[in-house]
Amino acid sequence: MSSEKEPNLPGDDELARMDRDELVRLGTKLDGVEIVDYPTPWPVEGTRAEKRAERIVALWFALCAISGLAFVVALVWWPWRYEPPTDETGHFWYSLYTPVLGVTLGVSVLALSVGVLLYAKKFVPQELAIQQRHDGGGEGSPELDKQTIVAQLADSGQRSTIARRSLVKRTLGAGAGALGLATVVLPLAGFIRDPWKNSENKESLWHTGWQPLFPGEVVYLRRNTGNSHEISLVRPEDLDAGAMETVFPFRESERDDEHALSQALKRSDNPVMLIRLRPADAARVIKRKGQEDFNYGDYYAYTKICSHVGCPTSLYEQRTNRILCPCHQSQFDALQYAKPVFGPATRALAQLPITVNEEGYFVARGDFIEAIGPGFWERKS
Ligand code: FES
Numbered sequence: 001m002s003s004e005k006e007p008n009l010p011g012d013d014e015l016a017r018m019d020r021d022e023l024v025r026l027g028t029k030l031d032g033v034e035i036v037d038y039p040t041p042w043p044v045e046g047t048r049a050e051k052r053a054e055r056i057v058a059l060w061f062a063l064c065a066i067s068g069l070a071f072v073v074a075l076v077w078w079p080w081r082y083e084p085p086t087d088e089t090g091h092f093w094y095s096l097y098t099p100v101l102g103v104t105l106g107v108s109v110l111a112l113s114v115g116v117l118l119y120a121k122k123f124v125p126q127e128l129a130i131q132q133r134h135d136g137g138g139e140g141s142p143e144l145d146k147q148t149i150v151a152q153l154a155d156s157g158q159r160s161t162i163a164r165r166s167l168v169k170r171t172l173g174a175g176a177g178a179l180g181l182a183t184v185v186l187p188l189a190g191f192i193r194d195p196w197k198n199s200e201n202k203e204s205l206w207h208t209g210w211q212p213l214f215p216g217e218v219v220y221l222r223r224n225t226g227n228s229h230e231i232s233l234v235r236p237e238d239l240d241a242g243a244m245e246t247v248f249p250f251r252e253s254e255r256d257d258e259h260a261l262s263q264a265l266k267r268s269d270n271p272v273m274l275i276r277l278r279p280a281d282a283a284r285v286i287k288r289k290g291q292e293d294f295n296y297g298d299y300y301a302y303t304k305i306c307s308h309v310g311c312p313t314s315l316y317e318q319r320t321n322r323i324l325c326p327c328h329q330s331q332f333d334a335l336q337y338a339k340p341v342f343g344p345a346t347r348a349l350a351q352l353p354i355t356v357n358e359e360g361y362f363v364a365r366g367d368f369i370e371a372i373g374p375g376f377w378e379r380k381s
């Protein structure tokens with residue numbers, strides 16, 4: 001039970017005649033709060049120290065605005081496409097993309113926080129008040145409480161002197177606006193730089209290095225001997241039953257192109273596992289609908305890029321016919337179109353359609369028919 005003394009409540013006429021200061025005092029009394037000290041941070045307006053404090057706060061808000069805008073500009077226009085290290089300039093700018101985003105957004109949020117904290121510290125009065133504990137009625141606020149709380153809020157606003165500090169208001173508005181713009185642009189940026197646009201473009205995520213550059217182009221399966229100039233094509237007799245070999249695309253037009261030969265071995269979506277099943281296992285294969293002719297006899301080719309988050313699924317266990325991804329232990333069944341049978345991966349490894357040409361070499365019959373790598377909503381399984 002509260003022991004505090006209830007203040008005399010004013011009538012409606014008296015309430016209407018009260019100014020804001022009186023309403024503030026009445027409001028604090030009604031809440032059982034006694035203001036002991038309520039100093040104005042800058043009792044003399046317009047001093048050099050006050051102006052300096054205002055400029056410092058404005059500086060932080062301006063930094064927030066500039067950095068927020070820089071983030072938006074970098075998000076949309078910075079060179080974000082991968083450039084190989086062989087293109088030194090392109091690779092340099094591309095490698096800065098993520099750090100630039102992190103720094104600009106981080107500085108913007110930090111500057112806004114510092115600005116708000118500094119303003120509260122320098123300009124908002126730090127009153128000393130004592131409040132008695134009391135039980136609430138729980139029946140909603142009467143008119144008296146509403147008016148006094150509005151007066152208290154208005155008083156706080158006035159005492160913070162924000163109304164007459166146009167520099168601070170303008171820079172705060174610019175900073176908050178830039179950050180707001182960043183939060184709007186962030187989800188839209190993926191559409192502005194739509195990686196699915198130009199799906200026929202060989203750089204599109206829909207395609208890999210296995211895509212023929214022109215209709216009818218032969219793309220061979222090539223092994224990596226450690227020397228990018230050495231072309232070692234793969235024949236069926238090169239693999240024993242139960243063996244696996246990693247292969248890369250090779251096209252005759254690139255035979256003398258040092259750069260293209262090296263890139264074919266480095267491009268991240270190129271590595272493919274060529275697996276030769278043992279005859280007894282091959283008899284148990286279940287093929288995926290639409291991919292019934294993707295294999296050549298007992299030979300099956302699957303991308304090495306895990307459908308979970310893209311690690312190389314480098315391990316093939318002959319005894320169980322399982323393909324293992326060492327990153328998070330996903331396992332794929334080579335006898336069932338490399339569908340996941342264990343671990344976090346939920347989608348099958350994409351299968352490369354292959355055959356053997358009249359010269360006896362393995363060739364791809366086309367690119368993968370679906371995007372490889374980490375699962376995303378465009379993939380069906
Ligand atoms: S990347 Fe392969 S299991 Fe996670």
